[in-house]
Amino acid sequence: MMAKSVVWLLGLAPILWAGIRFATDGLGANPIEEALHLAGRWALVLLLTGLSVTPLRRISGWNRIIKVRRLLGLFAFFYACLHLLIYLGLDQGFAWSFIVEDVVERPFITVGAGAFLLLVPLAVTSTKGWIRRLGRRWQRLHRLVYLAATLGALHFYWKVKADTFWPLVAAMVLAGLLLARVPWRRLRRTKG
Amino acid sequence: MLIRKPKKISESEITPYEMYLDRRKFIGQAGRVALLAAVAPGALVAGDLTGEEAEAAVIGSQGDELTPFKHVTEYNNFYEFGTGKADPARNAGDFRTRPWTVAIEGQCERPGDYAIEDILGRFPSEERVYRLRCVEAWSMVIPWMGFPLKDLLAWVQPTSRAKYVEFTTLHDPDQMPGQRRRVLDWPYVEGLRLDEAMHPLTLMATGLYGQELPNQNGAPLRLVVPWKYGFKSIKSIVRIRLVEGMPSSSWNGLAPTEYGFFANVNPEVDHPRWSQARERRLGEIRRRPTLMFNGYADEVASLYESLDLLRWF
Numbered sequence: 001m002m003a004k005s006v007v008w009l010l011g012l013a014p015i016l017w018a019g020i021r022f023a024t025d026g027l028g029a030n031p032i033e034e035a036l037h038l039a040g041r042w043a044l045v046l047l048l049t050g051l052s053v054t055p056l057r058r059i060s061g062w063n064r065i066i067k068v069r070r071l072l073g074l075f076a077f078f079y080a081c082l083h084l085l086i087y088l089g090l091d092q093g094f095a096w097s098f099i100v101e102d103v104v105e106r107p108f109i110t111v112g113a114g115a116f117l118l119l120v121p122l123a124v125t126s127t128k129g130w131i132r133r134l135g136r137r138w139q140r141l142h143r144l145v146y147l148a149a150t151l152g153a154l155h156f157y158w159k160v161k162a163d164t165f166w167p168l169v170a171a172m173v174l175a176g177l178l179l180a181r182v183p184w185r186r187l188r189r190t191k192g
Numbered sequence: 193m194l195i196r197k198p199k200k201i202s203e204s205e206i207t208p209y210e211m212y213l214d215r216r217k218f219i220g221q222a223g224r225v226a227l228l229a230a231v232a233p234g235a236l237v238a239g240d241l242t243g244e245e246a247e248a249a250v251i252g253s254q255g256d257e258l259t260p261f262k263h264v265t266e267y268n269n270f271y272e273f274g275t276g277k278a279d280p281a282r283n284a285g286d287f288r289t290r291p292w293t294v295a296i297e298g299q300c301e302r303p304g305d306y307a308i309e310d311i312l313g314r315f316p317s318e319e320r321v322y323r324l325r326c327v328e329a330w331s332m333v334i335p336w337m338g339f340p341l342k343d344l345l346a347w348v349q350p351t352s353r354a355k356y357v358e359f360t361t362l363h364d365p366d367q368m369p370g371q372r373r374r375v376l377d378w379p380y381v382e383g384l385r386l387d388e389a390m391h392p393l394t395l396m397a398t399g400l401y402g403q404e405l406p407n408q409n410g411a412p413l414r415l416v417v418p419w420k421y422g423f424k425s426i427k428s429i430v431r432i433r434l435v436e437g438m439p440s441s442s443w444n445g446l447a448p449t450e451y452g453f454f455a456n457v458n459p460e461v462d463h464p465r466w467s468q469a470r471e472r473r474l475g476e477i478r479r480r481p482t483l484m485f486n487g488y489a490d491e492v493a494s495l496y497e498s499l500d501l502l503r504w505f
């Protein structure tokens with residue numbers, strides 16, 4: 001299927017591109033920071049892309065697009081895992097006392113860890129078997145993605161020192177995607 | 193130590209870094225005394241530090257290898273040219289550093305507008321190898337060229353009312369694209385207590401790696417205070433003012449709970465969002481412990497004997 005190939009390309013391009021950059025200029029002066037940021041950024045971008053599938057489907061009427069949603073979510077989780085591993089291993093050198101201190105004392109890390117923990121059950125239950133087993137509860141469980149994306153955007157916003165431009169862009173996109181899910185028509189009807 | 197055998201390299205790969213190391217090797221062969229004279233005459237003349245102390249402070253301790261020229265000039269925090277680390281190298285190429293005037297103002301006997309050529313001619317350039325510790329927990333080792341700020345201050349003669357020195361960066365949004373957005377309250381300002389400014393380690397840098405200061409590193413004239421976080425070392429200075437009260441400083445004004453006026457490197461006072469106990473030396477993978485006053489405690493700790501460093505971070 002066309003759309004799925006596009007998502008595979010989209011999902012693999014960042015890590016391939018990072019590999020090429022690593023081979024040519026070593027990812028710059030601070031490659032660990034660069035890799036950490038790239039993985040974090042792509043986790044968030046792919047999460048937001050995944051959240052745009054449903055509104056897009058509603059607007060365009062292109063129903064089969066729903067088929068790429070799981071893949072987008074899994075790629076987002078892949079980059080979140082990479083981000084976390086880079087942080088734990090390369091950035092912190094598995095210095096657990098520093099890592100625990102970070103998670104406990106620094107709200108931006110706490111919030112990032114929260115986002116990651118929320119993504120884990122979603123990735124685990126993304127298989128056909130789990131969807132069947134959970135039935136209606138599956139949908140309710142997967143609404144956690146709204147919270148995960150919100151915490152991810154907050155993590156990004158709290159991380160920057162002064163230049164909030166890109167975190168605000170991410171927050172606005174997320175706000176738009178969440179607002180698109182509010183059942184306005186039903187709300188108006190019940191108000192009478 | 194700094195003097196290393198250059199590895200075999202092809203002609204095309206020769207960067208100022210390798211050429212520089214070659215030159216250092218030559219100086220090394222010329223002898224220790226010559227090296228000391230080359231790197232620390234200011235400190236020697238000052239008499240505040242013994243020759244050995246000056247050498248240790250200036251050259252840096254063992255295990256401090258110079259950060260490659262490429263990293264020093266391509267990984268910069270200079271928000272006037274953009275907030276990304278690579279932005280300054282990209283955007284500062286056409287920055288005009290001539291003509292350039294430095295206004296010296298306030299509580300001193302010789303206020304006035306001085307052409308950069310006057311300043312460079314008056315204070316001969318010497319070399320100082322310093323560690324630079326950024327508040328973001330990364331660090332470099334840079335061979336600066338420049339002159340001690342105290343020489344300039346001695347020349348302009350602060351009055352008895354001068355207690356602080358305030359520095360201002362150029363404000364020119366036409367040339368400095370980063371200033372077109374209000375990320376910080378432009379122009380960038382910084383300040384030092386007068387005794388900090390008079391300390392023999394405090395440098396007015398005019399070059400690095402034996403060449404003129406690249407634009408992205410704060411040409412044509414910048415401050416270097418090696419025991420403080422990098423943001424204190426204000427770049428592209430157009431005004432130096434001697435004042436009675438503690439001047440404002442840009443990052444302190446933006447987020448006073450995160451960036452203090454003193455901003456001394458201190459592994460025991462964390463930034464609210466990250467630990468300051470360790471740092472990544474560019475080019476290394478594992479973090480290394482951050483040293484009190486960035487390793488210059490022997491030289492500068494006495495400045496802060498009566499200061500509560502937890503409160504005045």
Ligand code: HEM
Pocket residue numbers: 033036037038039040041042043044047080083084087109112113114115116148149152153155156159
């Ligand atoms: C346990 C989980 C996590 C930890 C420990 C963590 C840690 C970090 C750290 C240390 C940074 C760099 C901060 C800096 O350079 O100042 C960062 C940046 C970032 N993280 Fe995370 N993070 C986690 C989870 C996540 C998740 C789940 C997402 C996305 C949904 C995410 C998205 C980002 C983004 C977008 C950035 C900024 C990248 C940039 O500046 O370009 N993080 N994170």
